[in-house]
Amino acid sequence: MADFSGFNQSCQEKLPLVIACMAFLIATAMASKIHTHTFVIQSKTVTKLCATHNIITVNGQLPGPTLYVSNGDTLIVKVFNKAQHNATIHWHGIRQLRTAWADGPEYITQCPIQPGGNYTYRFTITGQQGTLWWHAHSSWLRATVYGALIISPTQGESYPFSKPDQEIPILLGEWWNANPIDVINEATRTGGGPNNSDAFTINGHPGDLYPCSASDTFRVAVKTGQTNLLRVINGALNTDLFVTLANHEMTVVAVDALYTKPHKTQVIMLGPGQTTDVLVNFTKTAGRFYLAARAYASGQGISFDNTTATAIFEYSKGSLSTSVTPKLPKLPMYNDTKTVIKFEKSLRSLASVDHPVSVPQKVDENLFYTVGLGLINCPNQSCAGPNGARFAASMNNHSFVLPKSMSILQAHHFGIKGVFTKGFPDNPPLQFDYTSKNISTGLWFTEKSTTVKVLKYNTAVQVIIQGTGILVAESHPIHLHGYDFYIVGSGFGNYNEEKDSKKFNLVDPLKRNTVNIPVNGWAAIRFVADNPGTWLFHCHLDLHIGWGLAMVFVVPDGPDYVSTLEKPPSDLPKC
Ligand SMILES: *[C@@H]1O[C@H](CO)[C@@H](O)[C@H](O)[C@H]1NC(C)=O
Ligand SMILES: *[C@@H]1O[C@H](CO)[C@@H](O)[C@H](O)[C@H]1NC(C)=O
Ligand SMILES: *[C@@H]1O[C@H](CO)[C@@H](O)[C@H](O)[C@H]1NC(C)=O
Ligand SMILES: *[C@@H]1O[C@H](CO)[C@@H](O)[C@H](O)[C@H]1NC(C)=O
Numbered sequence: 001m002a003d004f005s006g007f008n009q010s011c012q013e014k015l016p017l018v019i020a021c022m023a024f025l026i027a028t029a030m031a032s033k034i035h036t037h038t039f040v041i042q043s044k045t046v047t048k049l050c051a052t053h054n055i056i057t058v059n060g061q062l063p064g065p066t067l068y069v070s071n072g073d074t075l076i077v078k079v080f081n082k083a084q085h086n087a088t089i090h091w092h093g094i095r096q097l098r099t100a101w102a103d104g105p106e107y108i109t110q111c112p113i114q115p116g117g118n119y120t121y122r123f124t125i126t127g128q129q130g131t132l133w134w135h136a137h138s139s140w141l142r143a144t145v146y147g148a149l150i151i152s153p154t155q156g157e158s159y160p161f162s163k164p165d166q167e168i169p170i171l172l173g174e175w176w177n178a179n180p181i182d183v184i185n186e187a188t189r190t191g192g193g194p195n196n197s198d199a200f201t202i203n204g205h206p207g208d209l210y211p212c213s214a215s216d217t218f219r220v221a222v223k224t225g226q227t228n229l230l231r232v233i234n235g236a237l238n239t240d241l242f243v244t245l246a247n248h249e250m251t252v253v254a255v256d257a258l259y260t261k262p263h264k265t266q267v268i269m270l271g272p273g274q275t276t277d278v279l280v281n282f283t284k285t286a287g288r289f290y291l292a293a294r295a296y297a298s299g300q301g302i303s304f305d306n307t308t309a310t311a312i313f314e315y316s317k318g319s320l321s322t323s324v325t326p327k328l329p330k331l332p333m334y335n336d337t338k339t340v341i342k343f344e345k346s347l348r349s350l351a352s353v354d355h356p357v358s359v360p361q362k363v364d365e366n367l368f369y370t371v372g373l374g375l376i377n378c379p380n381q382s383c384a385g386p387n388g389a390r391f392a393a394s395m396n397n398h399s400f401v402l403p404k405s406m407s408i409l410q411a412h413h414f415g416i417k418g419v420f421t422k423g424f425p426d427n428p429p430l431q432f433d434y435t436s437k438n439i440s441t442g443l444w445f446t447e448k449s450t451t452v453k454v455l456k457y458n459t460a461v462q463v464i465i466q467g468t469g470i471l472v473a474e475s476h477p478i479h480l481h482g483y484d485f486y487i488v489g490s491g492f493g494n495y496n497e498e499k500d501s502k503k504f505n506l507v508d509p510l511k512r513n514t515v516n517i518p519v520n521g522w523a524a525i526r527f528v529a530d531n532p533g534t535w536l537f538h539c540h541l542d543l544h545i546g547w548g549l550a551m552v553f554v555v556p557d558g559p560d561y562v563s564t565l566e567k568p569p570s571d572l573p574k575c
C-alpha cells in the first residue's frame with residue numbers, strides 16, 4: 001500500500017471536505033501502484049572498442065534498468081553499493097515533493113552510500129508524465145550508472161497524440177577507454193582539462209562506425225506504416241549531442257517530460273540531462289537507416305570527441321540482412337550554433353486544456369547569475385591549466401565546493417551551522433562586458449565557497465542566466481533539481497533588461513528542467529518556489545559541476561502539510 005498518511009492528515013484538517021477527500025483517497029489508492037526495485041551497484045567486465053574494461057553498473061547492465069511507472073505511482077528503490085566508489089542515485093526531473101531526501105546529489109541532499117552500504121529511495125510521482133531518467137550523482141560515476149525512467153499518464157488518461165505503435169528509449173552515453181573516475185581524478189590532480197572521451201553510445205552500444213563494434217550496434221526492427229515514439233535522453237557526461245535519423249522526419253512532442261506543440265525537424269540537439277520525445281512515421285517499404293549522434297561543440301578552440309555513434313533502424317520486410325549498408329544522415333557541423341538556436345526557438349509548450357501553462361506573470365525575486373569558467377591559482381604556477389593555474393568554474397564568481405561533514409539538507413533541516421553560508425549574491429559582484437572576446441585577466445580568477453540562496457516558500461523567481469566569455473565562451477546545460485521552469489527568453493550577448501524583458505514569452509514558453517544557455521548569450525527562466533528542500537542548480541556537464549559551476553537554492557517549509565518536508569529516512573547514509 002502507498003503511504004496515504006499525508007492525504008489522511010489533510011483530510012482531517014478540512015472536515016467539511018472529508019467526503020470528497022475520502023473519494024479522492026479511494027480513487028488514488030485504486031489507480032496508483034507501488035514499484036519496488038533493487039539496484040546493486042557493482043563492477044562488471046565488458047568488451048568494448050577492441051578491449052576489455054571493468055565498469056561500474058547497476059545490476060550488471062549498461063545502461064541500467066529502465067523503470068516504467070505511471071503518474072501517481074510510488075517508487076521504492078533499494079540501492080546496495082557493492083562497488084569500490086561512493087555512490088548516490090538522482091532521479092533526474094522528478095519533483096520530489098516532500099521527499100528531497102530522495103533526490104540524490106551527494107552532499108546536497110544526502111551523504112554518499114559508501115562501499116558496502118545501502119539506502120532506499122522512496123518517492124511518489126506527482127503530476128508528471130513522459131521521459132525522465134536516473135543517474136549516479138557522485139564524481140563521474142554516471143558515465144556508466146544511468147538508465148531511463150518512463151512515466152505513463154495516469155490510468156484512464158492518454159497522450160496528447162495517437163498512441164504510437166512502438167516506444168523506443170534511446171539513451172545516449174559517453175564512453176572512455178579508461179575508468180572515468182581515473183580520468184577526472186587525473187585532471188583534478190593536475191588542474192588541467194581531462195582526456196576526451198573515446199566514443200558516444202546509443203543504449204550502451206557505440207555502433208559500427210567504431211573499430212571492433214559491428215556487433216556492438218543497437219538495432220531496431222520497424223514496419224512500414226508504423227508511427228513510433230523515440231524517447232531520446234542525453235546521458236553523455238560532458239557533450240551536447242545532435243541526433244538525426246536518415247531519410248526520416250522527426251516530430252518533437254515533448255522535452256524533459258513536458259509536452260510541446262508538435263514540431264517537425266530533421267535534427268534535434270540535447271544538452272546532457274535533457275530528454276526529447278519524437279514521433280517518427282516509418283513510411284519506406286524497405287531499407288536500413290542510421291540514427292546518428294555526434295557532438296555540438298560550442299566552445300571555440302576546445303578539443304572534443306568528434307566521433308559518431310550510430311544505431312540502425314531496419315524495415316523488417318525483406319531487408320534485415322546486414323549486407324545492406326545503412327544510409328547515413330547528414331549531421332550539422334560541430335559548431336553549428338545557428339541550427340541549435342533555430343531548433344530551440346521553435347519549441348513551445350503544448351498549452352492545451354489538459355496541459356495548461358502557468359507562467360508567473362510577475363516575479364518576487366529577480367536574480368541575475370553569471371555562469372562560466374575561471375581559474376584558481378596554484379603554488380608556483382604548478383598546475384596544468386592556463387598560466388600554471390587550475391581550471392575552475394563559477395556562478396556569480398562563487399566556485400561551489402561540496403560540504404564534507406553532512407549534506408546541505410541535513411544542515412538546513414536540523415539547523416546545524418558551519419556547513420554552508422547564506423547570502424549567495426543576487427547579482428554578479430562586478431559588472432563587466434560578460435560576452436566580450438577580451439575579458440581582462442584580472443577577472444579570470446574565482447574563489448571557492450559553499451553558499452546558498454534562501455527563497456521564501458511560494459516566491460515567484462526569475463533567474464537571468466548570463467554566460468561569460470572568461471577563458472572561453474561555451475553553451476552550458478543548466479539543470480535545476482526539484483523544479484521545472486519556464487524559459488521565457490534567451491539571446492546572444494549581454495542581457496539587456498530594458499529591451500529583452502519586453503520580448504519575453506509569457507504565453508506558451510517551453511517548460512523543462514535543463515536549459516542550454518546559448519554560447520556567448522543568456523536565458524531567462526521562471527518558477528515558483530513551492531517545493532521545500534535544498535535544490536542544486538548547476539551545469540550538467542560533469543566537468544563543470546566538479547569545477548564549481550553550481551549553487552543551491554534553500555526553500556523552507558510552507559504553511560501546510562503538503563508543503564512540509566518529510567522527516568529524514570532512518571537509513572539516510574552518514575558521512
Ligand atoms: C543495509 O545497511 C545497514 C546499515 O546502514 C545494515 O545494518 C544492513 O544490514 C544493510 N542491509 C543489507 C541487506 O546489506
Ligand atoms: C590520458 O591520456 C594520456 C595521453 O593519451 C594517457 O597517457 C593517460 O593515461 C590518460 N589518462 C587516463 C586516466 O586514462
Ligand atoms: C504520420 O502520417 C500520418 C498519415 O499521413 C499523418 O496524419 C501524421 O500526422 C504523421 N505523423 C507524424 C508524426 O509525422
Ligand atoms: C577528429 O579529430 C581528429 C583529431 O583529434 C582529426 O584528425 C579528425 O580529422 C577529426 N575528424 C573529423 C570527422 O572531424
Ligand SMILES: *[C@@H]1O[C@H](CO)[C@@H](O)[C@H](O)[C@H]1NC(C)=O
Pocket residue numbers: 333335337
Ligand atoms: C565552424 O568550423 C569551421 C571549420 O572548422 C569554420 O570554417 C567555421 O568558421 C566555424 N564556424 C563558426 C560559426 O564558428
Ligand SMILES: *[C@@H]1O[C@H](CO)[C@@H](O)[C@H](O)[C@H]1NC(C)=O
Pocket residue numbers: 379380
Ligand atoms: C616554490 O618554488 C620555490 C623555488 O623553486 C620553492 O623553494 C618552494 O618550495 C616552492 N613552493 C611550493 C609550495 O612548491
Ligand SMILES: *[C@@H]1O[C@H](CO)[C@@H](O)[C@H](O)[C@H]1NC(C)=O
Pocket residue numbers: 438440
Ligand atoms: C583588450 O583589452 C586590453 C586591455 O583592457 C586592450 O589594451 C586591448 O586593446 C583590447 N583588445 C581588443 C582587441 O579589444
Ligand SMILES: *[C@@H]1O[C@H](CO)[C@@H](O)[C@H](O)[C@H]1NC(C)=O
Pocket residue numbers: 397429430442443444445446447
Ligand atoms: C572574482 O573574485 C576574485 C577574487 O576576489 C577577483 O579577483 C575577480 O576579479 C572576480 N572576478 C569576477 C568576474 O568578478
Ligand SMILES: *[C@@H]1O[C@H](CO)[C@@H](O)[C@H](O)[C@H]1NC(C)=O
Pocket residue numbers: 086111112114404574575
Ligand atoms: C566517500 O564518502 C565518505 C563519507 O562522506 C568520505 O569520507 C570519503 O572521503 C568519500 N570517498 C571519496 C573517494 O570521495
Ligand SMILES: [Cu+2]
Pocket residue numbers: 475476477539540541544549
Ligand atoms: Cu557548463
